Amino acid sequence: MKTKTKVMLMGLLFAVIIIPASIFSVRYYYPNTNDFTGIKVPSAPTKTPVKNVNTDILFDEKKWTTNFTHDGAIIKEDRWYYVFSTDYMVGAPPTPGIQIRKSRDLIHWEFVGRVFDQVSQEAWDWTHGTTFWAPNVIQMNGKYYLYYSVSEVGKRNSYIGLATSEKIEGPWKDEGAVFKSKEGDGNTVNAIDPDITIDKSDQPWMVYGSYFGGIFITKIDKNTGKLVDPNDQGTLLAQRKDMNAGIEGPEIIYYKKTGYFYLTVSYGWLEDTYNVRVARSKYITGPFLDYNHKDMIDLSDDSFNTGNKIVASYSFGKDPGWLGTGHNGLLQDGDNYYLIHNARTGEDKYWSHLHVRKVLWTDDGWPVVSPERYAGEKEQKVMESNLIGEWQQIVLNRFDDAMESSTKLQLLPYGEIKTAKGKSRWKLNGRNTLQMSIYDPGVAPKDYWNFTVKVIPSWDWENWKGTLVFTGMNQEGTVIWGEKIINK
Incomplete structure (x- = not known):
């Protein structure tokens, strides 16, 4: 086979197999975290962000x-x-x-x-x-x-x-x-x-x-x-x-x-x-x-x-x-x-x-x-792909009434939750019910905090954009709020 023909065949192989495989690999390891497929988020409440002090x-x-x-x-x-x-x-x-x-x-x-x-x-x-x-x-x-x-x-x-x-x-x-x-x-x-x-x-x-x-x-x-x-x-x-x-x-x-x-x-x-x-x-x-x-x-x-x-x-x-x-x-x-x-x-x-x-x-x-102020949202069916990505979560501590600040929560593909201790999982049930099992050995009952929350579209008043939020409780009646971080 002539050298020129070999080069052309290798290029074709690269275009047909290698590049798509690489793209698939990238999508697998870096899923779309802004997936709103099938979701209708509320419109902006006003043309410009509302001033809290005016x-x-x-x-x-x-x-x-x-x-x-x-x-x-x-x-x-x-x-x-x-x-x-x-x-x-x-x-x-x-x-x-x-x-x-x-x-x-x-x-x-x-x-x-x-x-x-x-x-x-x-x-x-x-x-x-x-x-x-x-x-x-x-x-x-x-x-x-x-x-x-x-x-x-x-x-x-x-x-x-x-x-x-x-x-x-x-x-x-x-x-x-x-x-x-x-x-x-x-x-x-x-x-x-x-x-x-x-x-x-x-x-x-x-x-x-x-x-x-x-x-x-x-x-x-x-x-x-x-x-x-x-x-x-x-x-x-x-x-x-x-x-x-x-x-x-x-x-x-x-x-x-x-x-x-x-x-x-x-x-x-x-x-x-x-x-x-x-x-x-x-x-x-x-x-x-x-x-x-x-x-x-x-x-x-x-x-x-x-x-x-x-x-x-x-x-x-x-x-x-x-x-x-x-x-x-x-x-x-x-x-x-x-x-x-x-x-x-x-x-x-x-x-x-x-x-x-x-x-x-x-x-x-x-x-x-809802963790966010009302902007016309309605409960909707959500998909697993809508949930993958980074979230901000707030646990409403019943023992302490001081201001609660958010911490990061990352939902990975295939039901994994990124934590330092591992073993944490999530799954979507029904139309919009999210279940999360957070591994916290020696602290949580039987080592796991089990949260069941409802997911709805919402308006992010802090960052002035549409997003998803969740709200629900764990097995001790403690409420958790969550808000998905939407990347630019």
Whole structure:
């Protein structure tokens, strides 16, 4: 064979066999970590990233959007979502009146105005409070019932009042006191943070309370909107041994698929360690038990570890993150559930924003929430190839309420997880359930942390791009969040 022919044949062999084999090899060892095949990620919420601290809008309420929202309560009416919240702002005393915001999509919010101009004379005489706290709104009897709080800071001199309106945006009529508390009144409850829940028999209840006495529930007369027994503080649902550590902001929601009522409360201090805990009960009056069957009335030294922690202060990567992630509201919208809460920026903890998060349900019936703010995402079927790559993970430590920072997690092809100790595995079950077995000898139960999480597309607010996230729990009820790192 001539030399020239040999060279041509070798070149052909190289082109047909060697190059494709090399490409295959590269793809095997360096898989596509940005694979979004079959996944529809949300669009950018706005054209440019949102400023978490923006002094230009301080005195321009029309531009407040999510700024200065605290202790929000959410309701959907006439295709609008409304949030009513505590009087709060930065840089000046807040204007009293209960702030109102609305949105068509839970993403873009506009400031509507306020319910009142000032605290009522009756509330002032009882508490000497000048602003409104922690409202709650519900529709009954063809009109809207707004419950609000006025309180003397640091004391049980507190007042829950009621206002009614034919329209969700008002005007509102003050109907006076629902329940009042004061030192020496023979009760232990602090009359703030009301939430109205309707049980399976169409009976309304008010769950309320805060520091000092804990969380209570009592019946509401559905004709008047006030207590069935004006002198009955109700049934105790949740309490901590050291009430100075904080428990407040209760909400209750019923989930028909499981037949459980779910109680959420906030632990910690509102400026930094605030976090949301959840427990459940077949009965609206309790007892409410967490994943580990611990009663939310916990007077033990271990009461800091009661309740599934589902939202907490966090930071992904180098982002300053969010503090004070507490005092939540709950919304059922058809088959979808959402949790809202206030969150304070890592840059300046006095700037408080409204966060909306999608609620997902574990296979054993517990609510967990997305690690990212809602941007229109929906649960979708995912493939194994979508999951391969680097992730940031945050474990919401139940024993420590300080800000949680993310660490790296790498999902390799063929179900391997890259760890120093090896032996860690992952697999995809069903439409979007990811199971991870993390080898941690001598620390984890039977040497493995077993996490079962739900994977959904999301918007990465820190890096301003679409991504995948996961949320779920391990065998001890500890929540883990994850967010996929998308390479440029």
